[in-house]
Amino acid sequence: MPYPIVAAVVATMVLLGIYLSTAAPDLTFWDATELMAAAHTMGIPHPPGTPLWVLVGKLASMLFSSAAPPRAITLLSVWSAALTGGAAAYMAARWLGARGAVVAAVSAGTMLTVWNNATETEVYALSLLVSVLLLVTGEFAGRPDTDDHERRRARALMAFVCGLAVPLHLTVLVALPAAVAFAWRGPRPVWREVVAWVALAALGLSAIAVLPLFSAQNPTLDSGNPESWRALVSVLRREQYAVAGLWPRQAPLWLQLGNVFQWSDWQVAYGLHPFPTAHPVRTALTVLWAWLAVLGLRRLWRHDPRVGRAMLLLVLSASLGVALWLNMRAGPTFGVGLLPKGTPHEARERDYFFVLAFWGWGLLAGAGLSAIASALGRRLPAPVAMLPLALVVVPLLANRAVADRSREPVASLPRTYARLLLDAVPRRGVLFAGGDNDSFPLWYLQQVEDYRPDVTVITVPLLGAQWYRERLAAQQLLEVAAVARWPGQGAVLRSLVIHAEGARRAVRVSTLLERSDRLQLDPGGGWALQGLVYAPDRQLGAGQTGLDLPALRRQRSMVPMGALAPLPPGADPAAQTAQELLQCTQVLGPADSLLVSGCGGV
Known part of the structure; x- marks a missing residue:
């Protein structure tokens, strides 16, 4: 040879x-x-x-x-x-x-x-x-x-x-x-x-x-x-x-x-x-x-x-x-x-x-x-x-x-995070996501493994693209007038919430989404942390952050302890972010420093 x-x-x-x-x-x-x-x-x-x-x-x-x-x-x-x-x-x-x-x-x-x-x-x-x-x-x-x-x-x-x-x-x-x-x-x-x-x-x-x-x-x-x-x-x-x-x-x-x-x-x-x-x-x-x-x-x-x-x-x-x-x-x-x-x-x-x-x-x-x-x-x-x-x-x-991507917790963390995030949304709910890492893994689970396809994931950074607004309008989550003409992100976010609630679909917001975007979704109400997501809470004042303690306990019990094990040095920063968001399920009260430092609270 x-x-x-x-x-x-x-x-x-x-x-x-x-x-x-x-x-x-x-x-x-x-x-x-x-x-x-x-x-x-x-x-x-x-x-x-x-x-x-x-x-x-x-x-x-x-x-x-x-x-x-x-x-x-x-x-x-x-x-x-x-x-x-x-x-x-x-x-x-x-x-x-x-x-x-x-x-x-x-x-x-x-x-x-x-x-x-x-x-x-x-x-x-x-x-x-x-x-x-x-x-x-x-x-x-x-x-x-x-x-x-x-x-x-x-x-x-x-x-x-x-x-x-x-x-x-x-x-x-x-x-x-x-x-x-x-x-x-x-x-x-x-x-x-x-x-x-x-x-x-x-x-x-x-x-x-x-x-x-x-x-x-x-x-x-x-x-x-x-x-x-x-x-x-x-x-x-x-x-x-x-x-x-x-x-x-x-x-x-x-x-x-x-x-x-x-x-x-x-x-x-x-x-x-x-x-x-x-x-x-x-x-x-x-x-x-x-x-x-x-x-x-x-x-x-x-x-x-x-x-x-x-x-x-x-x-x-x-x-x-x-x-x-x-x-x-x-x-x-x-x-x-x-x-x-x-x-x-x-x-x-x-x-x-x-x-x-x-x-x-x-x-x-x-x-x-x-x-x-x-x-x-x-x-x-x-x-x-x-x-x-x-x-x-x-x-x-x-x-x-x-x-080496084969070691834990790196090997299973993306799936764990994605499944728990989908599970945090009620049936037929609408989830507002903040970017690639709280959108793409969810899309994979829904489209390839048919896991929780009832949840509609709305990726906020994509709203500026007309083709994406066309898709949301086709799902009857956005008015047609907001497709060809961009009315501004605040107006689009508010329209999405109104349409979702009008269809009796629960709204949840990923903790990865910026707090400023969350406040644009419902300027007149507050938001309660449920773990990996926030839920609208109109008993709170405008812009206020509260805690849904029963939901927090449920989500906390679902997080495998191995998912919070120390990451190896040099791990992908996205894995570090995912662990920080999983830690949001560990918040115990309004005075918990974790609520402000890693979970987007005030």
């Missing part, structure tokens, strides 16, 4: 074992549960809709049907990430030999962000695999031993893969500059080839046509309702999020780049200090991995300048280039004390946007370890010279504790 194939198989199996042992067995927070619901029901998740991912996710749900539904979709990420390592080893074996290629692939695959994306349901593991396949194709097209016929076919395949980026995820295109640098060899393309490239890219792009087909089936999850051309464009352009342009910058450029360096410092050994701030040992290992990447880049450049240029371009375009293009606000843990008070921050850490840069960095660091071993091999016995390769276990050992 050719040694590149051996390297690919070994790297895939090693990474597959790592990812399988640490993958989430059930639900996780943020977008994962929405994507699970979309894959199982052929629905449309939040813009840009990712229709190709939904199709592949549906195939994964059938292929891994012997596993529980959440695990089946997570296995798509597990296998995608493992195969990414295999593809990388296959490509790198020609530069580093089989042993060095496996080391490079494992180094890249255990960088923290790469590992995190491999163990939950998200689009980034599959998009990383397609990105690396684009690189592998470009590298093949640019080899000196590739004949012109094969070169033309490889370039055509690159064009097709680029077309797939839009229906899958645009992060695939971040790899395009490096892929072109890899492929820059041979005769210049003639115009017929260019026309063929355009046609093949259009063929890949045509996968977006399934979005209106999905929407026409009226799935419960139908974000954007893209049945018209205008609605389809709006979904693809993510217009509901008011995506920032290149200028003005949402944060100073130096701070945006500094944010990238902050996330870089988490990649090699975050488990040694699982906090956003720097730490001498962790940062020293980050610097070591950066130095190894420089050594690896030098070795690749000496092997073939084309390879060195392409890998350097990959890391730069996937890090600095992405930071310039995305124009993000400061991360939630970055810029504190440097920015004026009240400066908007991102809702969560966005390191996953830079996963290709971190993967490329890890690959180069592995090449650096191989370079050191090769240099020592010219002076020392082979067993001794191979010892530096053992350093590849540093990110594996240092990151495992924070990348």
Whole structure:
């Protein structure tokens, strides 16, 4: 068997074992549960809709049907990430030999962000695999031993893969500059080839046509309702999020780049200090991995300048280039004390946007370890010279504790929180939710597992989207006049309450929702805490907070004690928030400090 194939198989199996042992067995927070619901029901998740991912996710749900539904979709990420390592080893074996290629692939695959994306349901593991396949194709097209016929076919395949980026995820295109640098060899393309490239890219792009087909089936999850051309464009352009342009910058450029360096410092050994701030040992290992990447880049450049240029371009375009293009606000843990008070921050850490840069960095660091071993091999016995390769276990050992989603209470907390939140709502009730983490897990339970489908979940941050108001109007929860014309959030919230109460449907409000929004729902009345929700209480004065002690006792008895066990260091902040909200069931009286500090009371 050719040694590149051996390297690919070994790297895939090693990474597959790592990812399988640490993958989430059930639900996780943020977008994962929405994507699970979309894959199982052929629905449309939040813009840009990712229709190709939904199709592949549906195939994964059938292929891994012997596993529980959440695990089946997570296995798509597990296998995608493992195969990414295999593809990388296959490509790198020609530069580093089989042993060095496996080391490079494992180094890249255990960088923290790469590992995190491999163990939950998200689009980034599959998009990383397609990105690396684009690189592998470009590298093949640019080899000196590739004949012109094969070169033309490889370039055509690159064009097709680029077309797939839009229906899958645009992060695939971040790899395009490096892929072109890899492929820059041979005769210049003639115009017929260019026309063929355009046609093949259009063929890949045509996968977006399934979005209106999905929407026409009226799935419960139908974000954007893209049945018209205008609605389809709006979904693809993510217009509901008011995506920032290149200028003005949402944060100073130096701070945006500094944010990238902050996330870089988490990649090699975050488990040694699982906090956003720097730490001498962790940062020293980050610097070591950066130095190894420089050594690896030098070795690749000496092997073939084309390879060195392409890998350097990959890391730069996937890090600095992405930071310039995305124009993000400061991360939630970055810029504190440097920015004026009240400066908007991102809702969560966005390191996953830079996963290709971190993967490329890890690959180069592995090449650096191989370079050191090769240099020592010219002076020392082979067993001794191979010892530096053992350093590849540093990110594996240092990151495992924070990348492991299989441990309790992390493994079961999202399901526990979502079920208890649904159970806190009376039959046929209407729940006002505050965001992704008190909406998406509930949607999954309702749409995939048919658990409490009688509850209508209204996600308040989505009310500004016309398609969402159209859905609420169709459910007779909102007047038609408030659909096309936005009357303001307060008016929409009040209208929703009036319609719900007119239909004799109980209203409940998630404790995750901002208190200011809760007061807009019923400006003239008060709200009683029942645990994970507030209920309207008109015996209280306007804006006052009270306690429904019998309901609190019932909810308190339903919370498994394991759900409140200490979280491991470095756990997802969403898990910490969920535990804080579960603690709201432990409030004992109006003077309890927990009522104010974590449950939105006064």
